[in-house]
Amino acid sequence: MSSYDIVSNSNFTISMLPGEVSVGRILPNDLKSCAWPLLKAMFGGGEGKGPSGFFSLTQDATEATLIMDDRCRAAFDEAAGVAAIEYAPNRWRVLELHLGSLAWEVPGLVCFLATLMAESKVSILNLSSNDRDFMLVQESDVASATRVILERLQHDVVGLKADISHKAMACAHALIQRMLFAPASGAGCFWSYTLSDDEISLILDECSLASFPEAAIVGTTTRWRPLRLSGIFGFDEVGVVAKMFTPYEEGLPLLNISTFSTNVSLVEETDLEHALASFDIPVVRSDLS
Incomplete structure (x- = not known):
């Protein structure tokens, strides 16, 4: 089984990766x-x-x-x-999100898509990496998630972009x-x-x-601070990822990672206080420095 594109255009591509996870x-x-x-x-x-x-x-x-x-x-x-x-308890499928000419707007696409999934009662997990995002949906929700992408995202996303x-x-x-x-x-x-x-x-x-070989890692020097959602959430909960993108809606850069029990959003260190103030749900500071 190979990956396949659910939607692909000059602005973004969303692919379904092969196999379950x-x-x-x-x-x-x-x-x-x-x-x-x-x-x-x-x-x-x-x-x-x-x-x-x-x-x-x-x-x-x-x-x-x-x-x-x-x-x-x-x-x-x-x-x-x-x-x-x-x-x-359930198996998951992985959606890979790539943005072309609007690569800087990846958090915007994830935030928007997470909101659409929550409105459609589709539970998701989210994982940010260096240059792309991954969204996980339960195997039983693949058809619903695909329909959200095909019927709503393509029409509503205008303006996002070794x-x-x-x-x-x-x-x-x-x-x-x-x-x-x-x-x-x-x-x-x-x-x-x-x-x-x-x-x-x-x-x-x-x-x-500092322990890694010189030149083995390529990346930015931006310092990020993780904010962990307080509490334990079930795998059928909806809207958790969308809610954790609140700082992004305030104009702040953001990465997001779903864990087994909760959710962690990362904001730039200089934006920490602004990010904390944007939430109306309990979050816990962690120390990544």
Whole structure:
């Protein structure tokens, strides 16, 4: 099965990635017992094969959230006797959002699409990476989500607009240190790793960044602060992602990541107080610096 475009034009492309993914979580005390399947998911299946497919790890003080395709899920299933992981009850499909000439407006498209999905009672998860966004819908909602995109988005959106294997292995030591041996709480406890076939995207603290080989990572020097939605939300909840885009509606740049239990939005450090003031729901500051 290959990916296919649901909608594609000069402004944006929304594609359905191949296969289903599982959403799971690992509690902090179980992280090291999951080291082997985590390494297989991040660095490949052995026999000289590099990483491929879809795998995302987002870690904070309470849990590590995993979003993974069947290749990565198989690694955890093989280690089921020692690797303790809790899975969401349903399987998910991944929508990949790319914007062409309006690439700077990715948060606007995600915010708008999240609102449309909430209005249509479609539950979503959202994952921001370096240059694209991913939106997850439950397998049972694929038809409804596709209909929202085809019937509403195309008409309403007017105005919006390296060699991975080599670099992954060069960064292996720093990634292992960050994943398994960094403090599980306090400053810098939040980080995120996302693999999608042709690139690896990282969100991490400056201390960890210093451990990576020079020139192995390309990115901006912008400092971001994560804001975590307070409380635990079910996988059938709708409108959570749309609500967390409130700072964007105030004109602030924003990234967003759905975790197993809640949601984290990242705003630029200089916009932190403005972002906090824009919410009328409880959020918790974290420290990414």
